[in-house]
Amino acid sequence: MTRMTTKTKAESSAPQSGADSAATLRTQLMQLHLAYTLQHYEALASEAAAQHWSHVGYLARLVEGEAHRREDRSVARRVALARFPVLKTLDQFEWNWPTKINRLQVQNLFRLNFIEEHANVIFLGGVGLGKSHLSIALGHTACLRGYSVLFATAVDIINSVNAACAHGGLKRELRRYAKPRLLIIDLCAARRYVQSAAAATVHWGLETAVLHITGTSYCDSSVHLNGRFTCWNFSFPAIGRAMPPARKDR
Numbered sequence: 001m002t003r004m005t006t007k008t009k010a011e012s013s014a015p016q017s018g019a020d021s022a023a024t025l026r027t028q029l030m031q032l033h034l035a036y037t038l039q040h041y042e043a044l045a046s047e048a049a050a051q052h053w054s055h056v057g058y059l060a061r062l063v064e065g066e067a068h069r070r071e072d073r074s075v076a077r078r079v080a081l082a083r084f085p086v087l088k089t090l091d092q093f094e095w096n097w098p099t100k101i102n103r104l105q106v107q108n109l110f111r112l113n114f115i116e117e118h119a120n121v122i123f124l125g126g127v128g129l130g131k132s133h134l135s136i137a138l139g140h141t142a143c144l145r146g147y148s149v150l151f152a153t154a155v156d157i158i159n160s161v162n163a164a165c166a167h168g169g170l171k172r173e174l175r176r177y178a179k180p181r182l183l184i185i186d187l188c189a190a191r192r193y194v195q196s197a198a199a200a201t202v203h204w205g206l207e208t209a210v211l212h213i214t215g216t217s218y219c220d221s222s223v224h225l226n227g228r229f230t231c232w233n234f235s236f237p238a239i240g241r242a243m244p245p246a247r248k249d250r
Contacts, residue, residue, distance in 0.1 A: 036069040082149040088136040150180040
């Protein structure tokens, strides 16, 4: 009986064939969700042999690829959660329109220091001058740098906050807007919405919502506002330090 047990252990510890080893490796890589390694380990092994890489060098290339893949997936997830209407970048911005713009000031915003300082940004300007483009590009840059972002229109905020208030979910809804490190509010069409809803019972306007979002104890966000404030009688006294206007009408 003892001999049979010993023989079984010896058989179980015998090395696998090349095909069996490869199959086991692929199975384990899938179980560990190491997709990059699964797809590239054979090609990189051939390259390592041809170029005389060390074992550590070969492993480093696999780990580097896996890290890049995971970072790409994280960025894609943050961009999806940000709910941008379209994707815009600073490189796509046409600096020759509008004719008056503080380019250095705008470019300095993309260093994102204001997020760490818990400061806020306001883009002011007329219609069609690129405020939405810059705000989306700013949010996209924040996603690339690892920050959580949420883009919302003023109309969306007013509607969702009032609906939540009516159904007892106000605190949860305010937390949804306060949770991202960068909240971008686009005031597009907000004036027309307020005028058309003037006769309706709206308990929460944009100013009240923003003040509660930024004033809550669970808020860790910077707020970016994008709009033309000549349409509004808002002062936003509790937002904190606002950046000087980054854009002007032509």
